[in-house]
Amino acid sequence: MPNPVQVAIPLLQHTGAPCEPLVKVKDEVTLGQKIGEGKGFITAPVHASVAGAVGMPSVTTLPNGRHVKTIPIKTGPNQLSADELKASLLGGDWPVSGLDAQSPEQIAQTAREAGLVGLGGAAFPTHVKLTRNEKRPVDTLLLNGCECEPYLTSDYRLMIEFPRPIVTGALLAARATGATQLVIAVEDNKPAAVESLRRAAEGTGVEVRVMETRYPMGGERQVIPAALDREVPTGGLPLDVGVVVMNVGTSAALAAAVLRGKTLTHRVVSVTGAGIAQPKNVLAPIGSSYKDLIDFCGGLKPDAARVIAGGPMMGFALNDLNITVTKGTSGITVLTHDDLKAVEETACVRCGRCVDVCPLNLVPTRLALASRYQDWDMARRYHLMACCECGCCAYVCPAAIPLVQLMRMGKAQLPKE
Amino acid sequence: MLLAGGTMLVMAIVAGYTLGWANKVFHVAVDPRIEAINAALPGANCGGCGCVGCMSYAEAVAGGKIAPDKCTVGGSSCAQAIAKIMGVDLKPSWPYRPVVHCRAHYAERLGRADYRGEKTCTGANLVGGVQGCTYGCLGFGDCVAACNYDAIHVVDGLATVDYDKCIGCGACEKACPRHIISMTPFKSQRIIAVGCSNQDMGKDVKAVCKIGCVGCMACSKASPIFKMTEGKIPRINYDEYDPENMDATLLAVKKCPVKNLIYVGKPSPEHVEAVKDQEKPKIVQVDFKTTVDQAEWRG
Numbered sequence: 001m002p003n004p005v006q007v008a009i010p011l012l013q014h015t016g017a018p019c020e021p022l023v024k025v026k027d028e029v030t031l032g033q034k035i036g037e038g039k040g041f042i043t044a045p046v047h048a049s050v051a052g053a054v055g056m057p058s059v060t061t062l063p064n065g066r067h068v069k070t071i072p073i074k075t076g077p078n079q080l081s082a083d084e085l086k087a088s089l090l091g092g093d094w095p096v097s098g099l100d101a102q103s104p105e106q107i108a109q110t111a112r113e114a115g116l117v118g119l120g121g122a123a124f125p126t127h128v129k130l131t132r133n134e135k136r137p138v139d140t141l142l143l144n145g146c147e148c149e150p151y152l153t154s155d156y157r158l159m160i161e162f163p164r165p166i167v168t169g170a171l172l173a174a175r176a177t178g179a180t181q182l183v184i185a186v187e188d189n190k191p192a193a194v195e196s197l198r199r200a201a202e203g204t205g206v207e208v209r210v211m212e213t214r215y216p217m218g219g220e221r222q223v224i225p226a227a228l229d230r231e232v233p234t235g236g237l238p239l240d241v242g243v244v245v246m247n248v249g250t251s252a253a254l255a256a257a258v259l260r261g262k263t264l265t266h267r268v269v270s271v272t273g274a275g276i277a278q279p280k281n282v283l284a285p286i287g288s289s290y291k292d293l294i295d296f297c298g299g300l301k302p303d304a305a306r307v308i309a310g311g312p313m314m315g316f317a318l319n320d321l322n323i324t325v326t327k328g329t330s331g332i333t334v335l336t337h338d339d340l341k342a343v344e345e346t347a348c349v350r351c352g353r354c355v356d357v358c359p360l361n362l363v364p365t366r367l368a369l370a371s372r373y374q375d376w377d378m379a380r381r382y383h384l385m386a387c388c389e390c391g392c393c394a395y396v397c398p399a400a401i402p403l404v405q406l407m408r409m410g411k412a413q414l415p416k417e
Numbered sequence: 418m419l420l421a422g423g424t425m426l427v428m429a430i431v432a433g434y435t436l437g438w439a440n441k442v443f444h445v446a447v448d449p450r451i452e453a454i455n456a457a458l459p460g461a462n463c464g465g466c467g468c469v470g471c472m473s474y475a476e477a478v479a480g481g482k483i484a485p486d487k488c489t490v491g492g493s494s495c496a497q498a499i500a501k502i503m504g505v506d507l508k509p510s511w512p513y514r515p516v517v518h519c520r521a522h523y524a525e526r527l528g529r530a531d532y533r534g535e536k537t538c539t540g541a542n543l544v545g546g547v548q549g550c551t552y553g554c555l556g557f558g559d560c561v562a563a564c565n566y567d568a569i570h571v572v573d574g575l576a577t578v579d580y581d582k583c584i585g586c587g588a589c590e591k592a593c594p595r596h597i598i599s600m601t602p603f604k605s606q607r608i609i610a611v612g613c614s615n616q617d618m619g620k621d622v623k624a625v626c627k628i629g630c631v632g633c634m635a636c637s638k639a640s641p642i643f644k645m646t647e648g649k650i651p652r653i654n655y656d657e658y659d660p661e662n663m664d665a666t667l668l669a670v671k672k673c674p675v676k677n678l679i680y681v682g683k684p685s686p687e688h689v690e691a692v693k694d695q696e697k698p699k700i701v702q703v704d705f706k707t708t709v710d711q712a713e714w715r716g
Contacts, residue, residue, distance in 0.1 A: 372535070405544070406535055409539050412539065
């Protein structure tokens with residue numbers, strides 16, 4: 001994708017503390033230069049995704065409607081072309097041996113400096129996962145190639161086109177965490193990705209395991225039991241069962257950061273759905289607007305009805321295309337009128353379908369009621385905070401109760417114990 | 418007969434002495450002020466003071482943990498009574514009442530999405546873009562649900578306080594997910610307040626609301642009690658607000674290009690005088706007496 005005229009780099013793109021700007025207005029920045037740094041452990045710096053001049057700091061809207069401070073950068077004349085960029089970030093040859101030159105601490109430190117966060121969507125800072133913890137040793141590194149959200153194919157394309165940086169990144173992450181077992185989990189509806197990864201992983205000890213295709217296989221609490229037969233306790237972390245889970249995109253970015261000194265400035269975004277003229281996977285600079293991406297993909301079709309940040313299950317419906325691509329943006333889905341149905345909410349008929357489909361074995365109908373009537377004792381008893389907001393319950397609900405929204409509402413309001 | 422009577426008598430004497438002894442030995446000293454304070458409180462158990470109920474507030478006051486003037490329902494007379502029980506001098510304080518820092522009805526603000534989710538402000542606030550302004554009143558009435566006194570209503574999409582009924586418990590302030598309701602000291606029946614919360618730049622405000630604050634700073638230039646915050650919205654410093662000396666403040670009100678500095682509160686006598694010719698809306702008094710006991714039908 002060509003560089004947009006201007007990018008706006010939000011200072012908060014990750015889970016954790018927001019960043020403070022490091023540059024002033026009219027400063028000239030180069031591609032990949034660090035422009036914001038946060039305080040604390042759970043944070044990640046942000047970097048310039050184009051070379052150019054810094055503009056007046058302003059405010060931009062994220063898909064969830066929150067306003068964050070941003071640093072706009074006006075694109076200068078000297079830019080890498082899209083192909084050069086792709087080659088420098090992902091292409092070429094990636095070593096699979098001789099990675100011992102990097103100490104585990106160095107790898108984690110590089111991940112932090114490069115601003116790496118989980119590219120699956122939650123944007124949790126990667127260096128936190130890669131820092132060794134003596135009390136909780138890690139034996140397995142699981143690379144998550146299960147892209148379960150319908151429509152989205154960004155990880156799929158990455159796995160087919162660039163399996164080698166993924167494998168190299170996995171080896172680096174394993175070295176950082178001390179994991180001895182390396183598994184890449186891919187769903188069985190992506191045979192081309194499995195094939196490509198198997199070829200790249202030959203002789204490296206990385207195992208590619210094929211999973212059943214089932215939403216939400218991409219959630220770490222779903223993929224760990226499926227791939228490793230270990231159950232993550234409710235309220236616990238994968239670390240409790242000796243596992244670190246990383247998205248395949250994060251792995252490729254880690255390889256680029258450690259071996260080529262690249263910071264996280266671009267990511268693969270699926271621009272997809274029946275309402276888009278030419279659906280594509282785009283290597284987009286972070287900070288470009290959704291409008292830039294949609295225009296690059298031929299614009300919206302006349303019958304486009306709803307633009308969603310992310311996939312149709314967990315994404316946010318948008319009312320404005322002037323939204324910024326962040327490190328956590330995995331896709332833009334445009335649905336048409338045919339895809340949508342408007343159903344009025346009716347009373348719960350106690351059919352129990354939501355209970356059947358909940359991947360975490362929760363009772364969504366109870367949780368939603370507790371949340372609606374602010375019964376926090378009940379919400380705790382039924383483990384409201386364990387809900388991953390995957391949307392299965394709301395999808396099957398015959399009464400069209402906005403279950404996920406009620407969960408989110410409850411989680412936002414639940415008083416601290 | 419005699420034996421039975423004698424036994425009862427002996428048991429009565431023994432039990433009586435035991436109870437009397439237990440009463441002395443196991444006596445729990447209760448601060449008599451707690452009971453007195455509780456009696457002086459209105460017993461609304463609204464939680465506006467921050468305690469669980471009136472009794473727990475009485476205990477906290479007697480224990481010296483909280484000031485005696487925190488009961489908003491009782492007002493100044495209640496505070497004086499409690500201060501007398503506690504033997505302290507009470508500085509006069511102003512009644513705190515909620516002010517909604519938004520004045521945009523449906524007609525004035527840009528509605529955006531066809532919202533079909535949960536019909537509460539907390540729910541709508543989680544979804545970006547139910548309406549254009551991401552700061553202003555959502556109008557689903559979480560504050561109305563929180564109010565125990567029927568003193569706040571959503572009128573044409575905007576939460577509106579009924580200052581005749583409001584006792585200032587602060588429940589609406591806590592319920593608002595956008596935090597646009599603030600408890601404000603009412604130094605007179607009506608005070609000036611800022612009727613907007615939007616912290617964006619003027620152009621962005623204009624795009625979503627016809628009457629939002631554009632951050633021109635005219636008010637802060639006219640009167641020092643208006644302080645511009647980092648978010649480009651003025652805040653009134655009510656410590657310096659003086660209802661007797663309003664010249665500079667009224668100048669600021671006049672200068673405001675979007676007329677966003679508004680009077681809130683009960684109208685003054687002069688104001689009532691000005692509209693006395695107009696027909697008053699009929700107010701139905703709610704009768705809390707139940708009629709069940711007089712009913713013949715007992716289904």
